[in-house]
Amino acid sequence: MTSPSAALSEHVQTSRRVTAPGERALRFEEYDSAGAPTGRGATFVGVEFHGLKYADLIDHKLNTPINIPLRWTNARVVESDLEGVSPEDVASVNTSLESPYSSRTIGLVQDGWLPSGMALQDNMVVMPDRCTFSELSGRFRDGAKTNEDDRDFLDLFADHTVRINPLLFALEGNVRSNPSPEVIEQQFDIACAMIRAALPLAELVPSGRGGLRGAIGIMNDTQAGMARKQEFLIRLAPMLRAPVAARRVGQIWDEVLKIADECGVPRRSLVVLAALSAVCVPNGKSPAKGLLKMNERNYSLEHAYNALADLRSLELLMHLFAMFPDEKILLCTGDKDLALFWAGIRASNFRLNEGHFECTFSPIEALLQNVTDERKSSYFQESAG
Structure with a gap:
């Protein structure tokens, strides 16, 4: 019915x-x-x-x-x-x-988004970002709300044994650059303490410090790529700070791909797709521009790192969808630009092909405006890297 x-x-x-x-x-x-x-x-x-x-x-x-x-x-x-x-x-x-009820945090799921509390399912693993950790910590004490008049879908976290993974909190760190193993360990402990104080019914997964090895491994594996992507964003910042005129979209689109090649950044990576969206949406209105922090006047390595940490969270989410297709996984974020970008790229078909991650992007028109069909077709027909 x-x-x-x-x-x-x-x-x-x-x-x-x-x-x-x-x-x-x-x-x-x-x-x-x-x-x-x-x-x-x-x-x-x-x-x-x-x-x-x-x-x-x-x-x-x-x-x-x-x-x-x-x-x-x-x-x-x-x-x-x-x-x-x-x-x-x-x-x-x-x-x-x-x-x-409001929805201060957004749950990113395979087919789009939901208010975080509504996205919860039994046995789901929830991966909050740092702003969601802060929201939970301020919202609850010992499982009770700190302000009964403030109604939000996050309130549903208090009533159930939510399984929370602190990976994103620990991996981003608090120094606006790739954290050292010592910082990851410290941030992991802080995240666990925040959840225990706010939501005593929550189950931290993995339990203990066993998950730190994976977090440190991810940081080590992504460090070189992160540096190349930071260089890419630093070089793009001067040309993307102001909105790109419609007559220059094709020229700047090609320049973005050229700089990506020079920096050793795969063309089909999320950061390049986000940069292309920032180029072609009129008046700087693409959520990708906010996601990449390109509105900052004095763009720095720290701004680039913050943007890339957000994109890394999406990359981790997609890899988890591919590695554990039968698991229920939820990324919670308070960053609307990040959520819009995720919903807009319409990623699907997450899979591992001989150990190599693959997926399909089908961006909506709102993310890629003023671009010729020929340019879009050429870009999306390239091999993912």
Whole structure:
């Protein structure tokens, strides 16, 4: 069925609760046309929301109540007093959510984005970035909210045994450059302490310091590439600070690819794709320009590192999707530009081919405007590197 009830109004509240061990539920409450509750509703289990798209996020302010479309398939109804909706029905729902809750952090999933709390699924591994760690730390003490009047979808983190991986926090470090193994270890301990103080029910994965070896290995493996990409961004900054005139898009597009080659940066890497988007979207409106920090007047290696740390988080996410196709993995970020870029590039088909990572990018038109079909076709037909 396409909706749980013809009487279900556009005013919908959601809440999650556990109806059985390991079983997460979503409750719909019916509201009438005046916005008053009718006292009727339905509870679903097995709900996995489809990811939202670029267009659903572009005009949304993260600290305001959210109004978004919702879609899921094959959820089971466990209780209902709505007309036409019976327990044990299998429901596919296409409706909208008008909620008093904000979504200060965004959950990046394989097919787009969701408010972080709504994206949670049982046994999911959550990878918060540093700003999400700060948000959680300020929002909760011992699992209780510090401000009951502040309603956000992050509140759903407090009610469940959320599995949290502090890799991104530790790997980014706090020195705006590649952290040393000692800094990674220190930041890992800080991240674990922040979560234990805020959300005592959370499970840190991997437990103990066993995961540090992987974080240090990632830092060592990416250090040389990070330096080449920093040089690439430093060289681009003067030409991308101001919006690129439409008549010069082709010229600057080609120059970006030339500089990438000279710096030894693969053309099909995320940083090059982001730079191309910053070139061709009119008036500097591409989220990629904000993501790359290209609005900074005195662009520095530190700005480049911060941008590349964000892009590295997407690269890690995509690699994890390829390595563990049956695992549920969520990256949580408070960076709207990063989330828009992820939703806009529409990455898919994550796979490992003889140990080499591959995926497909299908960017939306909003990220690559004013570019000839010939240039786009040439770029996307090149081998990924």
